[in-house]
Amino acid sequence: MSHAKQGRVFSGMQPSGEAHLGNYLGALRQWVELQETHECFFCVVDEHAITGEYSPSDLPGRVFDLAVSFLAVGLDPARSTIFVQSDVSEHVVLAWLFNAVAPVGELERMTQYKDKSTNLESIPVGLLNYPVLQTADILLYRADLVPVGEDQLQHLELSREIARRWNARFGEYFPEPQPVISRAGRILGLDGNAKMSKSLGNTVGILAEPEEIWERVRTAVTDPQRVRRTDPGRPEVCNVYSLHKFFTPPEELPDIAAQCRGATRGCVDCKRILSDHIAEHFAPIRERARDLKADPNQVREILDAGAEKARAEARETLEEVRERMGMRWRDLPILST
Protein backbone atom coordinates (compact mmCIF):
# COMPACT_ATOMS: atom_id res chain seq x y z
CA MET A 1 0.00 0.00 0.00
CA SER A 2 1.46 3.38 -0.86
CA HIS A 3 0.74 6.67 0.89
CA ALA A 4 1.16 8.77 -2.27
CA LYS A 5 0.45 12.16 -0.66
CA GLN A 6 2.53 13.68 2.18
CA GLY A 7 1.39 11.15 4.76
CA ARG A 8 -1.74 9.60 6.12
CA VAL A 9 -4.14 11.44 8.41
CA PHE A 10 -6.89 10.05 10.63
CA SER A 11 -9.29 12.11 12.65
CA GLY A 12 -12.69 11.51 14.18
CA MET A 13 -15.46 13.54 15.73
CA GLN A 14 -18.18 12.39 18.11
CA PRO A 15 -21.70 12.63 16.67
CA SER A 16 -23.28 15.43 18.63
CA GLY A 17 -25.41 16.43 15.63
CA GLU A 18 -24.73 19.45 13.45
CA ALA A 19 -21.18 20.80 13.95
CA HIS A 20 -20.69 24.04 15.88
CA LEU A 21 -18.21 26.91 15.58
CA GLY A 22 -15.73 25.17 17.90
CA ASN A 23 -15.76 22.02 15.73
CA TYR A 24 -15.34 24.15 12.62
CA LEU A 25 -12.56 26.47 13.82
CA GLY A 26 -10.73 23.82 15.83
CA ALA A 27 -10.93 20.91 13.39
CA LEU A 28 -13.07 20.90 10.25
CA ARG A 29 -11.39 23.88 8.53
CA GLN A 30 -8.04 22.19 8.96
CA TRP A 31 -9.38 18.83 7.73
CA VAL A 32 -10.57 20.47 4.53
CA GLU A 33 -7.04 21.82 3.95
CA LEU A 34 -5.31 18.55 4.86
CA GLN A 35 -7.24 16.57 2.27
CA GLU A 36 -5.42 18.56 -0.45
CA THR A 37 -2.01 17.37 0.68
CA HIS A 38 -2.55 14.16 2.66
CA GLU A 39 -4.36 10.88 2.35
CA CYS A 40 -7.18 11.41 4.83
CA PHE A 41 -9.62 9.26 6.80
CA PHE A 42 -12.36 11.23 8.53
CA CYS A 43 -14.77 9.39 10.76
CA VAL A 44 -17.94 9.97 12.75
CA VAL A 45 -16.94 8.10 15.90
CA ASP A 46 -20.29 6.82 17.15
CA GLU A 47 -18.72 3.99 19.15
CA HIS A 48 -17.02 6.60 21.30
CA ALA A 49 -20.34 8.34 21.91
CA ILE A 50 -21.75 5.39 23.85
CA THR A 51 -19.21 5.74 26.68
CA GLY A 52 -21.21 8.64 28.16
CA GLU A 53 -24.90 9.33 28.69
CA TYR A 54 -26.76 9.24 25.38
CA SER A 55 -30.10 8.40 23.88
CA PRO A 56 -30.06 5.41 21.45
CA SER A 57 -33.04 6.85 19.58
CA ASP A 58 -31.22 10.18 18.99
CA LEU A 59 -27.89 8.71 17.95
CA PRO A 60 -28.71 7.91 14.27
CA GLY A 61 -29.90 11.48 13.66
CA ARG A 62 -26.82 12.90 15.33
CA VAL A 63 -24.58 10.74 13.13
CA PHE A 64 -26.42 11.85 10.00
CA ASP A 65 -26.35 15.55 10.94
CA LEU A 66 -22.62 15.47 11.66
CA ALA A 67 -21.99 13.68 8.36
CA VAL A 68 -23.96 16.43 6.60
CA SER A 69 -21.78 19.03 8.35
CA PHE A 70 -18.61 17.19 7.22
CA LEU A 71 -19.75 17.27 3.60
CA ALA A 72 -21.19 20.78 3.70
CA VAL A 73 -17.92 22.35 4.93
CA GLY A 74 -16.08 20.77 2.02
CA LEU A 75 -14.83 17.35 3.04
CA ASP A 76 -14.77 15.72 -0.34
CA PRO A 77 -15.43 11.99 -0.78
CA ALA A 78 -13.30 12.08 -3.94
CA ARG A 79 -10.29 13.20 -1.88
CA SER A 80 -10.95 11.73 1.58
CA THR A 81 -12.39 8.55 3.03
CA ILE A 82 -15.43 9.70 5.00
CA PHE A 83 -17.29 7.10 7.05
CA VAL A 84 -19.02 6.10 10.26
CA GLN A 85 -16.96 4.13 12.79
CA SER A 86 -19.59 1.47 13.56
CA ASP A 87 -19.78 0.58 9.85
CA VAL A 88 -16.22 -0.74 10.10
CA SER A 89 -16.25 -3.37 12.85
CA GLU A 90 -12.46 -3.78 12.62
CA HIS A 91 -12.14 -0.72 14.93
CA VAL A 92 -13.45 -2.61 17.95
CA VAL A 93 -11.57 -5.77 17.00
CA LEU A 94 -8.23 -3.95 16.91
CA ALA A 95 -9.06 -2.14 20.16
CA TRP A 96 -9.52 -5.52 21.84
CA LEU A 97 -6.23 -6.79 20.45
CA PHE A 98 -4.48 -3.63 21.73
CA ASN A 99 -5.86 -4.45 25.18
CA ALA A 100 -3.11 -7.08 25.25
CA VAL A 101 -0.50 -4.30 25.59
CA ALA A 102 -2.43 -1.20 26.79
CA PRO A 103 -1.27 -0.25 30.31
CA VAL A 104 -4.12 0.13 32.86
CA GLY A 105 -2.05 2.48 35.05
CA GLU A 106 -1.62 4.97 32.22
CA LEU A 107 -5.27 4.73 31.21
CA GLU A 108 -6.22 5.59 34.78
CA ARG A 109 -3.95 8.63 34.69
CA MET A 110 -5.70 10.21 31.69
CA THR A 111 -7.10 13.59 32.69
CA GLN A 112 -10.26 13.12 30.65
CA TYR A 113 -10.94 9.77 32.33
CA LYS A 114 -10.43 11.29 35.77
CA ASP A 115 -12.73 14.23 34.96
CA LYS A 116 -15.49 12.07 33.52
CA SER A 117 -15.36 9.31 36.12
CA THR A 118 -15.12 11.45 39.27
CA ASN A 119 -18.81 11.64 40.08
CA LEU A 120 -19.87 8.29 38.70
CA GLU A 121 -21.10 5.65 41.08
CA SER A 122 -20.20 2.90 38.62
CA ILE A 123 -17.51 3.54 36.00
CA PRO A 124 -18.02 1.76 32.66
CA VAL A 125 -14.91 0.00 31.32
CA GLY A 126 -15.50 1.85 28.05
CA LEU A 127 -14.67 5.14 29.72
CA LEU A 128 -11.31 3.81 30.84
CA ASN A 129 -10.74 2.10 27.51
CA TYR A 130 -11.71 5.08 25.38
CA PRO A 131 -8.09 5.94 24.43
CA VAL A 132 -7.49 2.31 23.38
CA LEU A 133 -10.34 2.56 20.89
CA GLN A 134 -8.90 5.90 19.75
CA THR A 135 -5.56 4.19 19.21
CA ALA A 136 -7.27 1.50 17.15
CA ASP A 137 -9.08 4.17 15.09
CA ILE A 138 -5.77 5.75 14.15
CA LEU A 139 -3.57 2.69 13.75
CA LEU A 140 -6.11 0.63 11.83
CA TYR A 141 -5.19 2.96 8.94
CA ARG A 142 -1.54 3.25 10.04
CA ALA A 143 -1.98 7.01 10.10
CA ASP A 144 1.15 9.11 10.71
CA LEU A 145 -0.68 12.29 11.60
CA VAL A 146 -3.66 13.12 13.77
CA PRO A 147 -5.16 16.62 13.88
CA VAL A 148 -6.01 17.19 17.54
CA GLY A 149 -6.84 19.91 20.00
CA GLU A 150 -4.46 20.38 22.91
CA ASP A 151 -6.88 18.51 25.19
CA GLN A 152 -6.29 15.34 23.16
CA LEU A 153 -2.47 15.40 23.23
CA GLN A 154 -2.34 13.16 26.28
CA HIS A 155 -4.43 10.50 24.54
CA LEU A 156 -2.24 10.68 21.46
CA GLU A 157 0.88 10.20 23.58
CA LEU A 158 -0.77 7.07 24.96
CA SER A 159 -1.47 5.91 21.39
CA ARG A 160 2.24 6.19 20.67
CA GLU A 161 2.99 4.22 23.82
CA ILE A 162 0.57 1.47 22.76
CA ALA A 163 2.14 1.41 19.27
CA ARG A 164 5.63 1.15 20.81
CA ARG A 165 4.61 -1.66 23.18
CA TRP A 166 2.83 -3.59 20.43
CA ASN A 167 5.77 -3.16 18.03
CA ALA A 168 8.24 -4.27 20.72
CA ARG A 169 6.22 -7.42 21.40
CA PHE A 170 5.07 -8.42 17.92
CA GLY A 171 7.53 -6.72 15.55
CA GLU A 172 7.81 -3.21 14.06
CA TYR A 173 4.59 -2.49 12.15
CA PHE A 174 2.68 0.52 13.43
CA PRO A 175 3.84 4.13 13.02
CA GLU A 176 3.89 6.32 16.12
CA PRO A 177 1.29 8.92 15.13
CA GLN A 178 2.22 12.57 15.55
CA PRO A 179 -0.17 15.42 16.37
CA VAL A 180 -1.11 18.22 14.00
CA ILE A 181 -2.17 20.87 16.49
CA SER A 182 -5.03 23.12 15.50
CA ARG A 183 -3.79 26.65 14.88
CA ALA A 184 -7.09 28.03 16.20
CA GLY A 185 -6.13 27.14 19.77
CA ARG A 186 -8.87 26.61 22.33
CA ILE A 187 -12.24 27.96 21.16
CA LEU A 188 -14.17 29.19 24.17
CA GLY A 189 -17.92 28.87 24.33
CA LEU A 190 -20.26 31.85 24.30
CA ASP A 191 -20.16 31.82 28.11
CA GLY A 192 -16.46 32.68 27.82
CA ASN A 193 -15.55 30.12 30.49
CA ALA A 194 -15.28 26.65 29.05
CA LYS A 195 -14.42 25.05 25.72
CA MET A 196 -17.27 25.34 23.22
CA SER A 197 -19.33 22.20 23.65
CA LYS A 198 -22.87 21.22 22.80
CA SER A 199 -23.39 19.57 26.19
CA LEU A 200 -22.62 22.92 27.85
CA GLY A 201 -25.11 24.77 25.63
CA ASN A 202 -22.53 27.45 24.78
CA THR A 203 -22.29 26.89 21.03
CA VAL A 204 -23.44 28.33 17.71
CA GLY A 205 -24.30 25.71 15.08
CA ILE A 206 -22.57 26.18 11.73
CA LEU A 207 -25.81 25.41 9.89
CA ALA A 208 -27.94 27.78 11.98
CA GLU A 209 -30.05 30.35 10.12
CA PRO A 210 -28.99 34.02 10.53
CA GLU A 211 -31.75 34.80 13.10
CA GLU A 212 -30.72 31.80 15.18
CA ILE A 213 -27.05 32.84 15.01
CA TRP A 214 -28.06 36.25 16.31
CA GLU A 215 -30.16 34.73 19.10
CA ARG A 216 -27.06 32.83 20.25
CA VAL A 217 -24.41 35.51 19.69
CA ARG A 218 -26.40 38.20 21.51
CA THR A 219 -26.14 36.11 24.71
CA ALA A 220 -22.31 35.94 24.49
CA VAL A 221 -20.34 37.08 27.52
CA THR A 222 -18.13 40.10 26.83
CA ASP A 223 -15.45 41.97 28.78
CA PRO A 224 -16.77 41.68 32.37
CA GLN A 225 -15.43 45.15 33.18
CA ARG A 226 -17.61 46.78 30.51
CA VAL A 227 -20.77 46.96 32.58
CA ARG A 228 -22.25 50.15 31.13
CA ARG A 229 -22.30 51.32 27.53
CA THR A 230 -20.02 54.23 28.53
CA ASP A 231 -17.37 51.98 30.12
CA PRO A 232 -14.30 51.53 27.92
CA GLY A 233 -13.83 47.87 26.89
CA ARG A 234 -10.84 45.58 26.46
CA PRO A 235 -11.07 43.65 23.20
CA GLU A 236 -8.01 41.59 24.18
CA VAL A 237 -9.98 39.89 26.99
CA CYS A 238 -13.34 39.77 25.20
CA ASN A 239 -14.42 36.45 23.71
CA VAL A 240 -16.65 38.21 21.17
CA TYR A 241 -13.58 39.99 19.85
CA SER A 242 -11.67 36.69 19.64
CA LEU A 243 -14.47 35.39 17.38
CA HIS A 244 -14.35 38.61 15.32
CA LYS A 245 -10.75 37.65 14.49
CA PHE A 246 -12.00 34.52 12.72
CA PHE A 247 -15.02 35.93 10.89
CA THR A 248 -14.64 39.69 10.44
CA PRO A 249 -12.47 40.95 7.56
CA PRO A 250 -9.04 41.91 8.99
CA GLU A 251 -9.34 45.50 7.73
CA GLU A 252 -12.40 46.06 9.97
CA LEU A 253 -10.73 44.78 13.15
CA PRO A 254 -8.77 47.95 14.14
CA ASP A 255 -12.00 49.99 14.10
CA ILE A 256 -13.88 47.42 16.16
CA ALA A 257 -11.09 47.37 18.75
CA ALA A 258 -10.80 51.18 18.83
CA GLN A 259 -14.56 51.69 19.19
CA CYS A 260 -14.59 49.19 22.05
CA ARG A 261 -11.69 50.86 23.87
CA GLY A 262 -13.18 54.31 23.33
CA ALA A 263 -16.71 53.16 24.29
CA THR A 264 -18.04 54.62 21.06
CA ARG A 265 -19.79 51.40 20.11
CA GLY A 266 -21.88 49.26 22.43
CA CYS A 267 -21.53 45.51 22.86
CA VAL A 268 -24.92 44.79 21.28
CA ASP A 269 -23.90 46.53 18.04
CA CYS A 270 -20.51 44.84 18.14
CA LYS A 271 -22.17 41.42 18.50
CA ARG A 272 -24.54 42.24 15.66
CA ILE A 273 -21.59 42.84 13.35
CA LEU A 274 -20.06 39.53 14.41
CA SER A 275 -23.35 37.68 13.98
CA ASP A 276 -23.75 39.08 10.44
CA HIS A 277 -20.22 38.02 9.47
CA ILE A 278 -20.75 34.52 10.86
CA ALA A 279 -24.03 34.21 8.94
CA GLU A 280 -22.33 35.40 5.76
CA HIS A 281 -19.34 33.07 6.20
CA PHE A 282 -21.58 30.01 6.52
CA ALA A 283 -24.12 30.96 3.82
CA PRO A 284 -22.67 28.64 1.13
CA ILE A 285 -22.19 25.87 3.72
CA ARG A 286 -25.84 26.21 4.84
CA GLU A 287 -26.88 26.00 1.21
CA ARG A 288 -24.91 22.79 0.64
CA ALA A 289 -26.30 21.29 3.85
CA ARG A 290 -29.86 22.05 2.70
CA ASP A 291 -29.23 20.20 -0.57
CA LEU A 292 -27.71 17.22 1.25
CA LYS A 293 -30.56 17.00 3.74
CA ALA A 294 -33.03 17.09 0.88
CA ASP A 295 -31.31 14.03 -0.59
CA PRO A 296 -30.41 11.74 2.35
CA ASN A 297 -29.71 8.84 -0.01
CA GLN A 298 -26.80 10.79 -1.41
CA VAL A 299 -25.32 11.06 2.10
CA ARG A 300 -25.92 7.35 2.75
CA GLU A 301 -24.20 6.42 -0.50
CA ILE A 302 -21.17 8.57 0.32
CA LEU A 303 -20.87 7.04 3.80
CA ASP A 304 -21.35 3.52 2.44
CA ALA A 305 -18.64 4.03 -0.18
CA GLY A 306 -16.35 5.53 2.51
CA ALA A 307 -16.93 2.56 4.81
CA GLU A 308 -16.13 0.16 1.99
CA LYS A 309 -12.81 1.91 1.29
CA ALA A 310 -12.01 2.07 5.00
CA ARG A 311 -12.85 -1.64 5.47
CA ALA A 312 -10.44 -2.66 2.72
CA GLU A 313 -7.57 -0.87 4.51
CA ALA A 314 -8.72 -2.07 7.91
CA ARG A 315 -8.84 -5.72 6.83
CA GLU A 316 -5.31 -5.53 5.49
CA THR A 317 -4.08 -4.20 8.84
CA LEU A 318 -6.01 -6.78 10.87
CA GLU A 319 -4.73 -9.59 8.70
CA GLU A 320 -1.15 -8.59 9.50
CA VAL A 321 -1.92 -8.03 13.19
CA ARG A 322 -3.59 -11.42 13.57
CA GLU A 323 -0.71 -13.13 11.80
CA ARG A 324 1.83 -11.49 14.12
CA MET A 325 -0.25 -12.18 17.22
CA GLY A 326 -0.46 -15.88 16.42
CA MET A 327 -4.08 -16.11 15.34
CA ARG A 328 -3.49 -18.34 12.36
CA TRP A 329 -4.29 -21.81 13.66
CA ARG A 330 -5.94 -22.73 10.36
CA ASP A 331 -2.53 -22.57 8.67
CA LEU A 332 -1.27 -25.52 10.73
CA PRO A 333 -0.73 -28.69 8.69
CA ILE A 334 -3.56 -31.16 9.34
CA LEU A 335 -2.29 -33.91 11.60
CA SER A 336 -3.93 -37.22 10.82
CA THR A 337 -4.69 -39.49 13.74
Ligand code: SF4
Ligand atom coordinates in the same frame (compact mmCIF):
# COMPACT_ATOMS: atom_id res chain seq x y z
S1 SF4 B 1 -17.56 46.24 22.24
FE1 SF4 B 1 -17.23 44.24 21.33
S2 SF4 B 1 -15.11 43.73 21.78
FE2 SF4 B 1 -15.70 45.38 23.18
S3 SF4 B 1 -16.36 44.34 25.03
FE3 SF4 B 1 -18.17 44.74 23.79
S4 SF4 B 1 -18.44 42.88 22.59
FE4 SF4 B 1 -16.36 42.86 23.40
